[in-house]
Amino acid sequence: xxxxxxxxxxxxxxxxxxxxxxxxxxxxxxxxxxxxxxxxxxxxxxxxxxxxxxxxxxxxxxxxxxxxxxxxxxxxxxxxxxxxxxxxxxxxxxxxxxxxxxxxxxxxxxxxxxxxxxxxxxxxxxxxxxxxxxxxxxxxxxxxxxxxxxxxxxxxxxxxxxxxxxxxxxxxxxxxxxxxxxxxxxxxxxxxxxxxxxxxxxxxxxxxxxxxxxxxxxxxxxxxxxxxxxxxxxxxxxxxxxxxxxxxxxxxxxxxxxxxxxxxxxxxxxxxxxxxxxxxxxxxxxxxxxxxxxxxxxxxxxxxxxx
Amino acid sequence: xxxxxxxxxxxxxxxxxxxxxxxxxxxxxxxxxxxxxxxxxxxxxxxxxxxxxxxxxxxxxxxxxxxxxxxxxxxxxxxxxxxxxxxxxxxxxxxxxxxxx
Numbered sequence: 001x002x003x004x005x006x007x008x009x010x011x012x013x014x015x016x017x018x019x020x021x022x023x024x025x026x027x028x029x030x031x032x033x034x035x036x037x038x039x040x041x042x043x044x045x046x047x048x049x050x051x052x053x054x055x056x057x058x059x060x061x062x063x064x065x066x067x068x069x070x071x072x073x074x075x076x077x078x079x080x081x082x083x084x085x086x087x088x089x090x091x092x093x094x095x096x097x098x099x100x101x102x103x104x105x106x107x108x109x110x111x112x113x114x115x116x117x118x119x120x121x122x123x124x125x126x127x128x129x130x131x132x133x134x135x136x137x138x139x140x141x142x143x144x145x146x147x148x149x150x151x152x153x154x155x156x157x158x159x160x161x162x163x164x165x166x167x168x169x170x171x172x173x174x175x176x177x178x179x180x181x182x183x184x185x186x187x188x189x190x191x192x193x194x195x196x197x198x199x200x201x202x203x204x205x206x207x208x209x210x211x212x213x214x215x216x217x218x219x220x221x222x223x224x225x226x227x228x229x230x231x232x233x234x235x236x237x238x239x240x241x242x243x244x245x246x247x248x249x250x251x252x253x254x255x256x257x258x259x260x261x262x263x264x265x266x267x268x269x270x271x272x273x274x275x276x277x278x279x280x281x282x283x284x285x286x287x288x289x290x291x292x293x294x295x296x297x298x299x300x301x302x303x304x305x306x307x
Numbered sequence: 308x309x310x311x312x313x314x315x316x317x318x319x320x321x322x323x324x325x326x327x328x329x330x331x332x333x334x335x336x337x338x339x340x341x342x343x344x345x346x347x348x349x350x351x352x353x354x355x356x357x358x359x360x361x362x363x364x365x366x367x368x369x370x371x372x373x374x375x376x377x378x379x380x381x382x383x384x385x386x387x388x389x390x391x392x393x394x395x396x397x398x399x400x401x402x403x404x405x406x407x408x
Contacts, residue, residue, distance in 0.1 A: 025351065027373075027374070027376070028332060028347065028351055028376070029347060030373070031331065031332060031333070031373065031375050031376065032332050032333050032347045034371065034373070035331070035332070035333035035334070036333060039333075050346070050347060050348075051346055051348065055348075056346075056347075056348050059346075059348035059349065060348055060351070060352075063351075063352035063355075
């Protein structure tokens with residue numbers, strides 16, 4: 001391993017930390033390696049002298065403020081023994097002379113626990129995203145105030161990307177466990193290597209830039225007001241539901257349609273639309289509104305405006 | 308040794324290493340090696356804490372095409388060393404009492 005490989009590895013393993021902190025730590029260790037080389041060690045000896053990399057990483061993180069999150073480590077299911085329940089229902093109904101449907105309704109509302117999730121406490125640096133798992137799903141939660149986030153950038157190879165608002169002050173990234181990577185680098189939250197359906201919930205208290213690049217799959221955005229909105233779909237449709245952005249909106253679909261509604265009036269947008277083969281209900285306009293650029297190669301464009 | 312106690316002692320050692328002259332990471336570790344064993348992963352957070360506490364200041368000097376961070380002991384840091392020496396007298400007296408001499 002060269003010292004540059006070591007630096008790349010260190011930066012990658014610390015990529016959930018604020019960029020400034022990563023730069024400081026990387027510079028510190030690079031100087032440590034080079035000082036040892038000046039002292040007569042080879043590059044390999046100098047890196048070895050730093051200590052075992054994983055242990056080193058653990059020591060670096062050990063000093064960061066921590067909080068505890070809970071991760072499910074065991075999920076057991078107690079079968080409800082459906083057949084005997086039905087037989088019991090019939091018998092009780094017969095004895096009581098009660099209408100069976102009424103009895104079924106009552107019993108279905110009674111709490112019968114079908115599964116039990118045992119949680120393990122996991123201590124993580126407070127600057128890292130809070131992660132929780134529920135069954136097969138992962139939810140990564142990011143606090144814009146901690147990370148200084150101003151942008152969310154999503155790159156999806158496969159699957160539907162849905163974006164909706166949430167009431168709390170966090171960005172939530174939810175999808176099947178292992179089907180995406182979510183990391184903060186600089187002031188941007190990168191959601192990458194998405195290969196299954198993904199849900200991103202954006203906090204309405206924060207004004208964030210949103211960029212979505214989808215290869216195969218639809219993009220659906222609900223009730224979001226972003227700072228900027230850039231959406232590109234290669235083999236999928238783009239659906240917008242009462243969406244807007246303050247500075248610009250760019251929508252591009254190679255094969256699919258672009259449909260839905262934007263907030264405010266059509267006159268509030270400066271429209272530049274380009275549709276090659278499909279139909280389009282919009283025409284270009286020149287005014288002082290928010291730039292709205294729409295490009296559809298094969299599909300159609302149908303956008304309504306909801307003031 | 309209690310980890311907090313050890314951490315406190317290491318911090319004072321690092322400050323002492325900077326008393327004579329400004330220094331940088333690896334040099335601090337070398338200078339302290341006769342007295343204490345220190346690694347970069349232990350030193351880095353110490354330097355960060357001491358800087359936050361105003362005990363040291365950092366500055367950069369160009370070295371072989373890179374910027375090397377140097378650390379400088381401040382008057383606050385000097386005060387910390389002196390406070391430690393006074394407090395340690397108390398610890399020494401307690402140690403003598405416990406030892407029974």
